[in-house]
Amino acid sequence: MTSEVNQQLRFAIQKLARRIRASSADEELSEAQRSVLFTLANHGTQSLGSLSEHEQVTPPTMTRTVSALVSSGYVSSTSAEDDARRLEIGLSGKGEAFIEETRRRRDAWFTKQLGGLSAEQRRILELATPILKELAES
Amino acid sequence: MTSEVNQQLRFAIQKLARRIRASSADEELSEAQRSVLFTLANHGTQSLGSLSEHEQVTPPTMTRTVSALVSSGYVSSTSAEDDARRLEIGLSGKGEAFIEETRRRRDAWFTKQLGGLSAEQRRILELATPILKELAES
DNA sequence: TATTGTTATACTCTATAACTATA
């Protein structure tokens, strides 16, 4: 693969990712708050320390982010039964609804974009999908 | 294209974009500062107002971001000859070197990732590249 | 008067240090 294609592929991926993100823009939650909701959706209920590691922020920062999400009703936070120091933080029904709505919007935007392609172009993207997945995960 | 492929392609693109970004991580400049440097590299010397529109921040914010970049030597800022109100903000040699270095790092990371693929997989990505570009720009 | 950019001020997000509660 030529260096030219390498660059164009990179640029296209970066720009596309920005546009996907923008397609579900939302004034209600901060980026950090949204990110926590996605982490809870993808990795399940967990402690504050675990969340702060995953999000690569310090525990005090995660305390604030989670407090805001509890106040606005997107997550629940309860002490663990076996260890009163530990919090168990999970999505509430409102949090789950938010995740679904965000995914729905991104899906809708992306589907619309794909609709502008030919059948042949879509076929190539289907072939490329597992390869891009491999690149992203290796 | 099935909804399943749509989602997988979206996820792969978002994750890959995050990894490309992380591959050129840098402690020296803030995200806002880096973004301004890329805008100047891609769209050339321009006024502060033009920059603030492009970056979608307010002029006072851009004043601060640009001041920091001038202090650290990444950009130059001079009054326009035909209108003393307007600033002409452009990359300095150091700014250009930063852009080149960042691109080089991302390129190197991406090339390494591509190296793990088969010739057939790379061929498919070559075919997919202009299609992804079209998706990103339509 | 209108436009371009800056200064004053306040709010949000983040971190480090010191603390409380529990194990």
Next chain:
DNA sequence: TATAGTTATAGAGTATAACAATA
């Protein structure tokens, strides 16, 4: 003593309002 999380405090980045300089 060690661990999980919080509170106190400070620094960075951002916005709105008011301002200065130029057109």
